[in-house]
Amino acid sequence: MRGGLHAIWMSCFLAGCGTPPPSEVVRVDGSSTAYPLMEAVAEEYMRTQSGKVRVTVGVSGTGGGFKKFCRGDIDIAAASRPIAKEEAARCAAAGVAYVTLPVAYDAITVVVHPKNTWAEELSVAQLRRLWQPEAQGALLRWNQLDPAFPDRPIHLYGAGADSGTFDYFTEAVVGRPRSSRGDYTASEDDNLLVTGVAGDVGALGFFGFAYYEENAHRLKAVRIRQDADAAAVSPSRESVMQGRYRPLSRQLLLYVNTQHAQARPQIANWVHFALKQAQPLIDEVRNIPLEAAAYEHAFRRFDAALAALGATEVVAAQPTAKVGTVDVR
Template structure:
């Protein structure tokens, strides 16, 4: 090998070493958790890194709300994305590990029921009908559409939904069946919403559910099913307006980030969360979610600045809760 090639190779190796070394020393914000919250947090992360001109790196993983809390309560992440509140066991795990957390609502999501575009008979669905489909007693028994409603055809019912590690699964079962994680087990489950999209789009008798943003991304392959509001008796399609007005119930819910209180001492984490709450409304709209009110973001920022640790929930989800009320509660640890 000639001298020029050796010199060039040495320079390349030196540059690579410097780059790896610089990345190792670069401040890092580690985030994991809900696939539902991921699009918002990813959008915030991109804008934050641009604003910091590459001086801070933010990583955002997708292991589901439950999987994210497992990592968070082991101290492996700074922030956990969650599409439902922290649960009793997770609270106990964090407490045992000495991890305190700040609970921050960041947006609303509308759980969206989707059907195959070839389905011409399903005009709306009630919560009672959904319970008949999804409750544990339906497993192996409710296999056709006419078993739910006699007006529906004698054709096969194929169900798709998030897996048990998903906060979306927890909230849906709480809202529809009446108890979190209470569900038939004979449905196609996946933490990857794209798998659910593909499943429903390929089966004329299919029905599934996931976050509103994923439905909007796949409107050409799916149809949303209007859900009858139990209080008004009116069938409502999921939309930004229906969530803001409170008409889309009971499948509208707040979504969260949880911040390790010890991580707030790191400037990059503190700055990232402040950036999130100050820019959350615009970026939430950009990725087709429903933002909180300006007053709610301001209140959340105030709670964060005061390091208000704990959860406004009692270790379980609540259906139909207002964010403004949550932020006023004294959190529990």
């Protein structure tokens, strides 16, 4: 993953760029899965601005990002799941209007240690048995999951409770968001999960596709069967874009505070830049791109949302843009 945000600001400091005033700071926070892409976009955008605009990228998890977003503390929330009803209600109560824009696909990837030779593929039903609340303190060994598996302990690693990956995975696998056993190593830092599984032959974990791709030399991705009769499918760019990697494929989303974007042009410029540059940067950080037409549509939705608020520097477009709970045409 990139690590250049600090380097950019050190070089700017040495060159005497100065620190932009607060109005020229773009504040992004949220999903750890989306973080590598957000970091890459921030770095590239700041290079084009020659130190005139600073972009901060936090990694509070999707839930933590939405908390900050609905308080008005940040300009853009990066999310690995749609905003929940109660979160949207908090935004509405605080007067925070927003537009939702897809920016990439992701595949939640179930991984094991490379020396795990038995769990090459798992069904959704097996994952449900393993992760449901009833499994806590009860399903602790591999042969309890499948009699053909060895009699050895299972050590589980997964997203923490503030993570959108946790919400999405539990809903897709267990059937209810946030319904999960609690006796596993949980973290919003996907690199910690990677390290845990990579160092434990008996481990199984889940996190975003980009973190698997970067660490494929020390992890093994498990093929997933949606049901007993379905073929097992590996997570990949092709299987996600073809709609075959189910139910663990999803979109990564940007929630943009439209009032902030209207008042501070650098926010709108950053969003435009992100949508225009997403495809090449996604390749770099190993995410999965949307179709080209989807970025064009998101670009027009964003401009339509700002135009609906009376912004003068964007051109209104015809597609529907959802701003908070109001559809704008």
